[in-house]
Amino acid sequence: MSHIETDLIHAGKSFNNTPSVVPPIYQTATYYAPADADDYMAAATEARYPFFYHRHGNPVSSQTAELLAGLEGTEAALLTATGMAAISTAVLSVVKAGDHVVAQQSHYSAASILLKELLPQFGIDVSYFDQHDNASLEGSIRDNTTLIYLETPSNPNLAVTDLAYVGALARRLGITTICDNTFASPINQRPADFGIDIVVHSATKYLGGHSDLTAGVICSTQEAVNKAWKKLLSLGGALAPFDSWLLLRGLRTLSLRVRQINENALALAHWFEKHPLIKRVLYCGLPSHPQFELAKKQMQGFTGMLCVEVAGKDEQEQFARAQTVLNHLKIFANAASLGGVESLAVHPASMWGLHHSPDQKLKAGINDGMLRISVGIEHVEDLIGDFEQALAVV
Structure with missing residues (x-):
């Protein structure tokens, strides 16, 4: 085989x-x-x-x-x-x-x-x-x-x-x-x-x-x-x-792309966990993920998808700060979709707003300060640097 x-x-x-x-x-x-x-x-x-x-x-x-x-x-x-x-x-x-x-x-x-x-x-x-x-x-x-x-x-x-x-x-x-x-x-x-x-x-x-x-x-x-x-x-x-x-x-290049994306996403997730302006990181490959042990059992890699919740005194401030970060990212494009060679970042509460009631949004775990990130194959130091400079503006 x-x-x-x-x-x-x-x-x-x-x-x-x-x-x-x-x-x-x-x-x-x-x-x-x-x-x-x-x-x-x-x-x-x-x-x-x-x-x-x-x-x-x-x-x-x-x-x-x-x-x-x-x-x-x-x-x-x-x-x-x-x-x-x-x-x-x-x-x-x-x-x-x-x-x-x-x-x-x-x-x-x-x-x-x-x-x-x-x-x-x-x-x-x-x-x-x-x-x-x-x-x-x-x-x-x-x-x-x-x-x-x-x-x-x-x-x-x-x-x-x-x-x-x-x-x-x-x-x-x-x-x-x-x-x-x-x-x-x-x-x-x-x-x-x-x-x-x-x-x-x-x-x-x-x-x-x-x-x-x-x-x-x-x-x-x-x-x-x-x-x-x-x-x-x-x-x-x-x-x-x-x-x-x-x-x-x-x-043809699926395996090569996904393995590089997995590696980049895990490194970025670890970096986010240490940043004072990030309240929460959701990534299957982090021990802090509530289902990390289950993910390890059924996954060989943890994908390039992660969510971060920008810190703030309330959800209104979190929303404003998340928008500021999005507007100052230079490598991560604010665009729908995911899984491409390029890195993307979107605001889920804006994308899902028409389809979810407040109760459904809560059950789905969507917060107004949340950013959904699709990590690409760029150099990981550049990806970290992009969020570092965008968060510095907040």
Whole structure:
């Protein structure tokens, strides 16, 4: 069996039927039909067939999907146009009217809208559990619970969910599990290893790694992926050929990028813990993180995501100081998204404000003085220096 670094370069080559070392971009909506009627029928109906029509499949998408399935340790994978296309397609391929879904209290805001607003429109009930407390999950399950939806570490507060516990409980009860693995990446964590059924990503983030594409991926068994593919045909969230090609190119350096990002983030987190103007640091790789021991058990690295809470006499002063820091950063860009080669910093309370009530914001651990930081691959001394000069202005 090859190592990850080798697989990232060579996996899925069977889908490149040209002499080109770099797979070509199949910038076409459709393909010539086989002369044989039976072959044409097979092409039109086979799940994810790469040479029929773009909404059905694409050769580079097939190559990229095979690589991603190998990374996540699953049988198959399906690419989508965005991370939310992956999440919504995966969820809708599992649930139906009359079903019940259990989800974490803290997760990505767009996923929260899907759970709070869209699913109830289709007669699907959703309730929430505290991902810090396993007993909270078990107490939320009903007779009609068909799905447990997870995200670990969670966005933005870096809460860690016990994947082994959830996987074992769900398998025993016959409940499907979906885990958003975007914050970790398969370099740092593989939920399928802990019994999770379906793994989703916003491939826009670490997998692509260069902030130049939007994409999503669903990883699971052949049966589950084919079921999701059939749902995707109706939802229409196919990944564009060029974005598929960019994703494959970005994946070549995934292991190198994530390992450097992990190293930078840990060093920056340690530095933040010693700074007098930082009230709190949330990073899975710090012993001060309330779930540090759990993170060590299920993660090989602790990601480039961390949150800091700027100190202040009250939340109003914390908010003002956080904005001052953001406005004076020179290397860290104040921009949405995460997981790219460049470092970013955003204010979660501003980004999530329209989607969360004050109570929901409190339960999600979002404070007005909080900054969410996505660490890139720049030199760590420059990253520390950037925050040092920005905090000096406060």
